[in-house]
Amino acid sequence: MKKDGAMELVCEAPAKINLYLAIKGKRADGFHDLETRMLKITLADRLRLAGRDSGITVACPGSELATGEGNLVHRAAQRFFAALGRGGGVHIVLEKKIPVAAGLGGGSSDAAAVLRGLNIIHGFPFSSGQLAELARPLGADVPFFVHDCTAAWATGIGDEIQAEDIPFLGxxxxxxxxxxxxxxxxxxxxxxxxxxxxxxxxxxxxxxxxxxxxxxxxxxxxxxxxxxxxxxxxxxxxxxxxxxxxxxxxxxxxxxxxxxxxxxxxxxxxxxxxxxxxxxxxxxxx
CATH class of the missing domain: 3.30.70.890 (GHMP kinase, C-terminal domain)
Incomplete structure (x- = not known):
């Protein structure tokens, strides 16, 4: 959708639950190798992205979350534009429904929604694989949310994704x-x-x-x-x-x-x- 000549997009950022999570060992970098089965669910945050010529601004109405670089969605936008290499900006309105620091991946999903949304706004300059690479430094769960799957088996630190079908409709x-x-x-x-x-x-x-x-x-x-x-x-x-x-x-x-x-x-x-x-x-x- 365009408003005043600028592209606007509304994105849903779903939560996840871990149906299985086993820690396999600790790595030299301090992270843990794990095996986990994750399922995206209908509880979701909503993000509104409005393209602009330059600058990144974030609003989180009704929330005490940071709006600058302390917010993962801000850092996700920074990574996108740095990789894009041709300027651009965005105003992001984040409407939180997923509890914070709750084990549901809300922040990671929000960051992934920004990457996917900006990719749409800018005409798909990055493949899904390239978006996943942009996502990795943002957090272990972000590649899962970037991936166009509803469930996955994940290994490594949780960032190596294999899509799955989970037979649960309840x-x-x-x-x-x-x-x-x-x-x-x-x-x-x-x-x-x-x-x-x-x-x-x-x-x-x-x-x-x-x-x-x-x-x-x-x-x-x-x-x-x-x-x-x-x-x-x-x-x-x-x-x-x-x-x-x-x-x-x-x-x-x-x-x-x-x-x-x-x-x-x-x-x-x-x-x-x-x-x-x-x-x-x-x-x-x-």
């Missing part, structure tokens, strides 16, 4: 306890002897394992998360797990009625930090 209840957890802190406090045995994982969608090594760290400090898992299972979820480094816990439901009843129950305690979502694959692409 409902996802997400419960965020209302506090943030630092991903850096969780990984710093994880040791390879901390986690459980992936072979003991419970069955998830299509009998795929439902497992997260990082639960031992985060739930160890915040035992309430373990109680939320138990409550989700008692409410009818056929699987429940902490997503990423937490603290958001999700339950997978086949029954919409049970899922909605669970949302209502948790909302009495956690208010707007409880969400009902579905796999992004169930949503028609626009």
């Amino acid at each position: 409902w996802i209840v997400l419960v965020n306890p209302g506090f943030a957890v630092s991903t850096k802190w969780v990984y710093e406090n994880f040791t390879l002897t901390t986690g459980g045995n992936p072979n003991d994982a419970c069955a998830g969608p299509g009998n795929l394992p439902l497992y997260n090594d990082l639960e031992a760290v985060t739930i160890g400090k915040y035992p309430e998360l373990g109680r939320i898992k138990d409550e989700l299972l008692a409410a009818g979820a056929h699987g429940a797990l902490m997503s990423g480094s937490g603290p958001t816990v999700f339950g997978l439901f086949e029954s919409e009625a049970q899922a909605r009843k669970s949302v209502a129950r948790f909302a009495q305690r956690f208010g707007r930090n409880v969400f009902l979502a579905r796999p992004l694959s169930t949503q028609e692409k626009l």
Whole structure:
């Protein structure tokens, strides 16, 4: 869409959940090698991109997020224009719905949406592979969100992506306890002897394992998360797990009625930090 001669674009930035996350080892650069299965879901932020001749500005109405280089969407735009090499700018309005520092990949998804959106505005100067390379320095999850898939098996630090089809068309209840957890802190406090045995994982969608090594760290400090898992299972979820480094816990439901009843129950305690979502694959692409 063009407004006053400038191209404008509205982008959705979906959250993700980790159905499986196993830490395989620590690398010399301080990062961890891992294996993870990620699923994009319908809970999403919204970004409005307005092209301009120069400069990058960011607005986050209703949020306390930084609007300068401290915001990942600003850095994503910087990387895009540096690679483009012919000038240009953008004004970004970020409308947050995904909780911050929640294990749902919101910041990474926002950055990926900026890369994809700017690529559209500027006539697709970069291939999907080139966008993924631009995404890598921005964060381990950003290449997954740049990739045009709804689910993937990821290795390396989470940036080596293999698209997958996940046979789950049900409902996802997400419960965020209302506090943030630092991903850096969780990984710093994880040791390879901390986690459980992936072979003991419970069955998830299509009998795929439902497992997260990082639960031992985060739930160890915040035992309430373990109680939320138990409550989700008692409410009818056929699987429940902490997503990423937490603290958001999700339950997978086949029954919409049970899922909605669970949302209502948790909302009495956690208010707007409880969400009902579905796999992004169930949503028609626009």
